Amino acid sequence: MKARAQEAAATDAVATKVRNTNLDVAIESLLNVEKQMRLAGDVAGTRKAVIDIVELCYKAGACKTLNDQIVLLSKRRGQLKQVRVSSIHRLALTSSIGFCN
Numbered sequence: 001m002k003a004r005a006q007e008a009a010a011t012d013a014v015a016t017k018v019r020n021t022n023l024d025v026a027i028e029s030l031l032n033v034e035k036q037m038r039l040a041g042d043v044a045g046t047r048k049a050v051i052d053i054v055e056l057c058y059k060a061g062a063c064k065t066l067n068d069q070i071v072l073l074s075k076r077r078g079q080l081k082q083v084r085v086s087s088i089h090r091l092a093l094t095s096s097i098g099f100c101n
Contacts, residue, residue: 023056023057023060023062023065026056027053027056027057027065027069030049030052030053030056031049031053033045033049034046034049034050034053034073037049038076038078038079038080038083039078043080043082043083046079046080046083047082047083047086050073050083050086050087051086051087051090053069053073054066054069054070054087054090055090057069070087070088073087074087074088
């Protein structure tokens with residue numbers, strides 16, 4: 001339990017740090033966090049990293065990058081089904097308000 005709290009805090013720290021940097025650098029940092037969480041089998045941490053990537057692309061208005069990241073993340077070997085569902089759900093929410101149409 002304590003390890004998961006530390007991992008969630010690490011994800012939050014990376015997301016906060018990268019908000020002020022280049023989008024590609026931010027995504028790369030979050031992809032590294034996602035990989036660590038995925039390999040550790042941490043569903044909550046992986047889901048948070050993936051949703052942070054989706055939200056970062058949405059806030060930057062980078063439609064092509066958002067679509068590319070969704071495809072990349074969904075094809076990752078060993079990606080957990082709950083994480084894929086969460087990322088598609090978040091994408092559906094952004095699409096429903098007129099983003100990437």
